[in-house]
Amino acid sequence: MTGMSTPRSTSDPLSPASPASLTSSLLRARPYRFATLAATVDNPDPGHKDQYGSSSVPIYQTATFKGMGGQYDYSRSGNPTRSHLEHHIAKISNARHAFAVTSGMGALDVIFRLLKPGDEIIAGNDLYGGSNRLIGYLKEHGGITTHHVDTTDPETLLPLLKDESHKIAMVLLESPTNPLLQIADLEEIARLTKRYRPEAIVVVDNTMMSPYLCRPLELGCDIVYDSGTKYLSGHHDLMAGLICCDRDEIAKGIAFTINSIGNGLSPFDSFLLLRGVKTLSLRIDKQQANTILIAQYLDRLGFKVNYPGLASHRGKAVHDRIASGPGAVLSFETGDVALSERIVASTRLWGISVSFGCINSLISMPCLMSHASIDPAVRAARNLPEDLIRLCVGIEDPADLIDDLEAALLEAGAVRTVDEASTAARGERLNLERIGVGRADDLSKGLAGLGLDGTESAPGVCRPKVETIMTSAPGKVILFGEHAVVHGVTAIAGAIDLRCYCLAEARADGLISLVLPDMAYSQTWDPANLPWDKVAPFPPPLSAVLKSGPKGDVVPDQELLTLLANQYISHEAGQNLKAVQSAQAFLYLYMHVASVTGLRPSQTNTIRAGLPVSAGLGSSAAFSVSVASALLYSHGVLPVPGQQSPATPHSVESEHAHLVNSWAFVAEKVLHGNPSGVDNTVSSLGGAIAYRRAISGRQEQSLKILKGFDEVPFLITDTKVPRDTKTLVAGVARRKLEEPDTIIPLLDSIQRISDQAEQVLSAAGAHSRSEQVATLARLVEQNHSHLVSLGVSHPALETVRNKTRDQPWGLATKLTGAGGGGCAVSVVPDGFSNDSLLSLRSALADIGFETYSTSVGGRGYGVLVPPAAGSADEQVESAEGGVEANAIPGRKRFEEAPAEDLARWAESAGVWACA
Ligand SMILES: Nc1ncnc2c1ncn2[C@@H]1O[C@H](COP(=O)(O)OP(=O)(O)OP(=O)(O)O)[C@@H](O)[C@H]1O
Numbered sequence: 040m041t042g043m044s045t046p047r048s049t050s051d052p053l054s055p056a057s058p059a060s061l062t063s064s065l066l067r068a069r070p071y072r073f074a075t076l077a078a079t080v081d082n083p084d085p086g087h088k089d090q091y092g093s094s095s096v097p098i099y100q101t102a103t104f105k106g107m108g109g110q111y112d113y114s115r116s117g118n119p120t121r122s123h124l125e126h127h128i129a130k131i132s133n134a135r136h137a138f139a140v141t142s143g144m145g146a147l148d149v150i151f152r153l154l155k156p157g158d159e160i161i162a163g164n165d166l167y168g169g170s171n172r173l174i175g176y177l178k179e180h181g182g183i184t185t186h187h188v189d190t191t192d193p194e195t196l197l198p199l200l201k202d203e204s205h206k207i208a209m210v211l212l213e214s215p216t217n218p219l220l221q222i223a224d225l226e227e228i229a230r231l232t233k234r235y236r237p238e239a240i241v242v243v244d245n246t247m248m249s250p251y252l253c254r255p256l257e258l259g260c261d262i263v264y265d266s267g268t269k270y271l272s273g274h275h276d277l278m279a280g281l282i283c284c285d286r287d288e289i290a291k292g293i294a295f296t297i298n299s300i301g302n303g304l305s306p307f308d309s310f311l312l313l314r315g316v317k318t319l320s321l322r323i324d325k326q327q328a329n330t331i332l333i334a335q336y337l338d339r340l341g342f343k344v345n346y347p348g349l350a351s352h353r354g355k356a357v358h359d360r361i362a363s364g365p366g367a368v369l370s371f372e373t374g375d376v377a378l379s380e381r382i383v384a385s386t387r388l389w390g391i392s393v394s395f396g397c398i399n400s401l402i403s404m405p406c407l408m409s410h411a412s413i414d415p416a417v418r419a420a421r422n423l424p425e426d427l428i429r430l431c432v433g434i435e436d437p438a439d440l441i442d443d444l445e446a447a448l449l450e451a452g453a454v455r456t457v458d459e460a461s462t463a464a465r466g467e468r469l470n471l472e473r474i475g476v477g478r479a480d481d482l483s484k485g486l487a488g489l490g491l492d493g494t495e496s497a498p499g500v501c502r503p504k505v506e507t508i509m510t511s512a513p514g515k516v517i518l519f520g521e522h523a524v525v526h527g528v529t530a531i532a533g534a535i536d537l538r539c540y541c542l543a544e545a546r547a548d549g550l551i552s553l554v555l556p557d558m559a560y561s562q563t564w565d566p567a568n569l570p571w572d573k574v575a576p577f578p579p580p581l582s583a584v585l586k587s588g589p590k591g592d593v594v595p596d597q598e599l600l601t602l603l604a605n606q607y608i609s610h611e612a613g614q615n616l617k618a619v620q621s622a623q624a625f626l627y628l629y630m631h632v633a634s635v636t637g638l639r640p641s642q643t644n645t646i647r648a649g650l651p652v653s654a655g656l657g658s659s660a661a662f663s664v665s666v667a668s669a670l671l672y673s674h675g676v677l678p679v680p681g682q683q684s685p686a687t688p689h690s691v692e693s694e695h696a697h698l699v700n701s702w703a704f705v706a707e708k709v710l711h712g713n714p715s716g717v718d719n720t721v722s723s724l725g726g727a728i729a730y731r732r733a734i735s736g737r738q739e740q741s742l743k744i745l746k747g748f749d750e751v752p753f754l755i756t757d758t759k760v761p762r763d764t765k766t767l768v769a770g771v772a773r774r775k776l777e778e779p780d781t782i783i784p785l786l787d788s789i790q791r792i793s794d795q796a797e798q799v800l801s802a803a804g805a806h807s808r809s810e811q812v813a814t815l816a817r818l819v820e821q822n823h824s825h826l827v828s829l830g831v832s833h834p835a836l837e838t839v840r841n842k843t844r845d846q847p848w849g850l851a852t853k854l855t856g857a858g859g860g861g862c863a864v865s866v867v868p869d870g871f872s873n874d875s876l877l878s879l880r881s882a883l884a885d886i887g888f889e890t891y892s893t894s895v896g897g898r899g900y901g902v903l904v905p906p907a908a909g910s911a912d913e914q915v916e917s918a919e920g921g922v923e924a925n926a927i928p929g930r931k932r933f934e935e936a937p938a939e940d941l942a943r944w945a946e947s948a949g950v951w952a953c954a
């Protein structure tokens with residue numbers, strides 16, 4: 040169906056009339072301006088009257104039309120709602136014909152079908168990724184080749200236009216280009232094409248501008264198409280493509296294809312688009328005004344901003360001639376891919392999304408998203424910077440948009456505040472300066488600008504040995520021997536399938552960041568300013584420390600820890616002590632690993648717990664192990680599985696797990712004061728262990744791997760009563776000093792319990808299954824009563840014990856971990872039905888407790904194996920929508936996922952190699 044632009048009804052200004060009617064006739068003769076045209080929908084058939092006088096175009100939701108010889112018969116060929124839309128689009132585009140199809144790419148496909156095998160296209164080299172993909176398909180399946188040229192210079196088309204051996208049948212243009220916002224002189228290119236190739240069709244993708252800002256048919260082009268998904272509809276609630284042209288023979292070909300393949304826009308989407316387009320000029324005016332402010336803001340900060348609204352833009356003069364405004368899309372470069380990723384991930388108001396033209400502001404990295412389908416080598420050849428960030432600005436308050444962007448720039452380490460106090464006190468926008476960065480291969484130059492070039496104040500500042508690494512570590516359940524283990528008694532513990540995750544990402548600005556979303560904490564340090572002179576050197580040889588880690592008897596330096604807490608870790612209002620302790624543990628570990636490797640990798644570490652924190656399930660150990668392992672990978676101490684070794688292993692070497700464990704113990708000591716080491720050991724190594732700590736002059740450390748643990752199911756109940764392991768451990772130690780006659784016999788008795796448990800769990804086959812479980816249940820009861828005597832139970836834990844012991848369940852339960860609240864563990868015997876388990880869990884939930892039915896004895900620390908370069912995993916499948924949305928490795932998603940979804944998210948992220 041062809042939409043025709045209709046002449047507006049005008050009175051004849053030359054007919055005799057009174058002076059008053061003459062004036063009014065002249066006024067009526069004036070053509071409507073764009074906003075009026077867009078807001079006013081006329082009937083394509085001026086003689087037709089809606090039977091009810093409907094003010095808005097009805098949705099003719101019908102596939103067929105009754106009767107013969109009527110205007111419509113089948114909606115594939117034509118539909119009244121679509122006709123209204125097409126007529127309206129033709130009117131606002133000043134075109135003779137308009138067609139509405141199901142997407143912008145659908146529009147291009149219809150246009151390409153005007154070509155024949157052997158035809159050649161000239162196209163820009165900064166073309167939308169989806170168009171490029173279709174061009175690739177045409178080449179392979181249609182024998183149609185494309186020559187990419189720099190369309191910012193019309194002269195570059197001349198050799199092809201003049202050379203008769205090329206069968207140039209189409210010139211495909213975008214202006215401004217997406218995403219570099221380069222300007223093609225549509226008028227001049229159309230003129231040159233007509234001169235040398237009058238038969239060739241000049242096609243323009245006008246999506247960035249819309250007919251409000253640019254009407255390429257008026258500039259001599261032959262076909263213009265728009266993705267109606269963007270500005271024309273404006274709300275990202277439909278997909279559509281619009282094609283406009285003046286030439287009848289072209290219109291005929293287009294109408295034929297649409298009717299043949301049936302991709303005309305549906306009645307409902309036509310209605311929605313017609314509704315959206317009425318506010319086109321209103322929206323673009325606001326979006327453009329916002330964009331100008333944001334472009335100026337980024338420009339002032341020193342970023343390379345691509346936007347034809349800036350005076351410095353190379354193509355501004357041409358753009359101002361062919362269009363009536365710079366539009367609402369800009370892109371800017373940061374100098375570093377990882378930095379750009381962090382900026383994108385750190386925004387809140389700006390939605391990470393492909394596409395543009397919506398009333399809401401969007402942010403994206405074209406090389407990871409809309410242009411990911413273009414081969415990286417081709418992207419490089421076409422000068423598409425990998426670090427490019429595209430902003431598609433919406434109608435929000437510009438101050439909010441700039442605030443959010445500014446927060447992201449600060450968080451990502453792209454800018455820093457200068458004289459913060461005085462500007463903040465005056466209530467002004469923060470005084471910022473850009474942190475000088477180089478491209479990845481230019482890091483030392485960028486750091487030199489900061490005085491961080493590795494030769495002056497910060498020796499060893501470097502890029503991490505691996506760009507992005509994700510590690511994880513499990514929590515644990517202690518079955519027997521908690522607290523007693525601190526005093527040299529054996530503890531029996533196993534890894535559970537709830538884990539903590541650490542994402543370490545390289546930065547190029549020389550800084551280090553710690554982000555703890557669970558504690559609403561984040562902070563960035565310049566390593567040059569950390570108190571390196573206070574880090575006591577490890578006793579030589581350092582090669583031994585590199586190989587085996589610090590010795591177990593290393594005691595953290597309290598003076599350094601206090602200094603870090605007081606002078607380097609921010610204690611802003613609302614920031615809790617736990618976060619400060621975690622930051623202390625992180626910095627302490629970072630500085631000590633650095634003191635051995637001599638490196639100070641610039642990175643952001645984001646840590647999330649998928650297990651309850653401070654509940655007795657070893658969250659601090661899981662935190663310590665995931666951080667220690669991430670640091671060992673980013674310092675290059677540990678080889679990344681799958682990179683150094685050709686195969687993709689699903690496990691890490693046990694030697695590596697032991698090395699991680701010895702470093703994690705350092706962090707665990709920072710968090711816990713005097714931990715036994717059982718938690719970090721089981722978290723690092725996984726499985727189930729009987730562990731006895733070393734006590735100088737009295738006993739060596741002993742570590743036995745227990746088999747048979749994983750066969751016994753356990754129920755864990757979290758009372759949600761907050762407690763603190765450090766305080767509870769210190770309390771037992773104090774009582775041991777004050778009341779040795781009471782406490783020491785209790786510890787001895789717990790040792791006997793652990794010995795029996797170890798025997799039952801290690802001598803597989805020596806005990807029948809029911810004997811094994813019955814013994815464990817008895818020992819659980821005994822151990823718990825000793826823990827009560829040690830003073831570490833809590834009324835909520837006793838409630839759990841009583842409830843689980845009640846009939847019909849009859850389970851043996853004890854506190855696990857440090858007690859004082861937190862979790863209890865119950866032994867679930869064979870034959871305990873699933874229904875019983877469910878009813879018990881719901882009874883516990885009724886009194887406010889959370890339960891986990893977990894397997895025990897599972898995997899130890901793990902590392903997400905990075906996809907091999909060029910592997911299928913690494914390739915992003917499509918250009919717009921779908922899979923590519925996952926291409927941002929997802930610090931934002933990682934930060935924001937609910938804790939209970941983290942495990943599923945991590946498992947779906949790829950292959951994990953685990954201890
Ligand atoms: N996701 C996390 N983000 C930041 N810090 C964490 C996280 N998980 C654990 N921690 C640190 O570990 C501390 C929790 O240690 P705590 O010993 O109190 O609990 P737990 O290790 O879960 O219990 P237990 O030692 O009895 O098994 C927190 O206070 C915090 O400092």
Ligand SMILES: C[C@@](O)(CCO)CC(=O)[O-]
Pocket residue numbers: 517520521522523524525655657711713714715716717718764768856857
């Ligand atoms: C209470 C304790 O025994 C276990 C905490 O999970 C402390 C420790 O072993 O470090």
